[in-house]
Amino acid sequence: SQELEQSPQSLIVQEGKNLTINCTSSKTLYGLYWYKQKYGEGLIFLMMLQKGGEEKSHEKITAKLDEKKQQSSLHITASQPSHAGIYLCGADGTGGFKTIFGAGTRLFVKA
Amino acid sequence: KAGVTQTPRYLIKTRGQQVTLSCSPISGHRSVSWYQQTPGQGLQFLFEYFSETQRNKGNFPGRFSGRQFSNSRSEMNVSTLELGDSALYLCASSLGADATNEKLFFGSGTQLSVL
Numbered sequence: 001s002q003e004l005e006q007s008p009q010s011l012i013v014q015e016g017k018n019l020t021i022n023c024t025s026s027k028t029l030y031g032l033y034w035y036k037q038k039y040g041e042g043l044i045f046l047m048m049l050q051k052g053g054e055e056k057s058h059e060k061i062t063a064k065l066d067e068k069k070q071q072s073s074l075h076i077t078a079s080q081p082s083h084a085g086i087y088l089c090g091a092d093g094t095g096g097f098k099t100i101f102g103a104g105t106r107l108f109v110k111a
Numbered sequence: 112k113a114g115v116t117q118t119p120r121y122l123i124k125t126r127g128q129q130v131t132l133s134c135s136p137i138s139g140h141r142s143v144s145w146y147q148q149t150p151g152q153g154l155q156f157l158f159e160y161f162s163e164t165q166r167n168k169g170n171f172p173g174r175f176s177g178r179q180f181s182n183s184r185s186e187m188n189v190s191t192l193e194l195g196d197s198a199l200y201l202c203a204s205s206l207g208a209d210a211t212n213e214k215l216f217f218g219s220g221t222q223l224s225v226l
Contacts, residue, residue, distance in 0.1 A: 030211075031211070031212055033214070033215075035215075035217075040199065040220070040222065041219050041220065042115070042201055042203075042217030042218050042219045042220055043201070043203075043215070043217040044217070045214045045215065045216070048212070048214060050212065088154065090215075092211040092212065093156065093167075098144045098156055098159040098167045099144070099156070099213075099215060100156060101146075101153065101154040102153070103153040104153060104154070
């Protein structure tokens with residue numbers, strides 16, 4: 001079955017700094033999703049990438065998909081306290097699974 | 112449009128009991144997926160219902176079951192609760208016409224504690 005590995009597991013950054021979160025798939029990626037979760041709450045959709053080399057941005061968050069490397073990266077520019085939370089990557093599962101998710105990256109932003 | 116609504120928000124049960132969780136999807140969405148989230152295992156897919164039929168299923172024991180009604184509302188049932196069932200249960204809805212390449216809309220979850 002497909003697995004998604006995220007790195008780092010957690011991240012503490014100073015407000016204003018840039019950061020990058022990575023998501024690597026054990027199988028070919030045909031599409032990848034990024035979601036954000038506030039602690040104890042549901043997930044909020046950020047963006048979906050479907051083609052190799054595709055790059056999307058939403059406010060100060062940019063995500064790229066590298067199909068050859070079976071990897072996606074999420075980059076936050078000039079981080080703010082509002083960016084704090086858990087970032088999860090997801091992909092459509094195989095073998096009858098709906099969307100599967102990585103373990104998540106916990107982001108803390110120090111003011 | 113109202114978002115995905117899950118009830119109850121919090122639940123405390125004891126081992127051996129059973130529990131039913133409810134999920135009302137966004138109006139017009141026909142697919143409802145259920146996930147279990149724990150600190151150790153992360154977000155694990157339970158099952159997906161589309162038009163009252165289970166379309167996809169994860170690797171959970173038969174104690175976990177679900178159903179979907181004609182109005183797309185869904186319920187999830189866990190029988191003979193175990194301590195390890197303590198988790199945040201999330202449901203997500205989507206239009207469902209395409210089983211893949213779909214943005215999921217999540218509810219706030221039901222936090223289940225089994226004592």
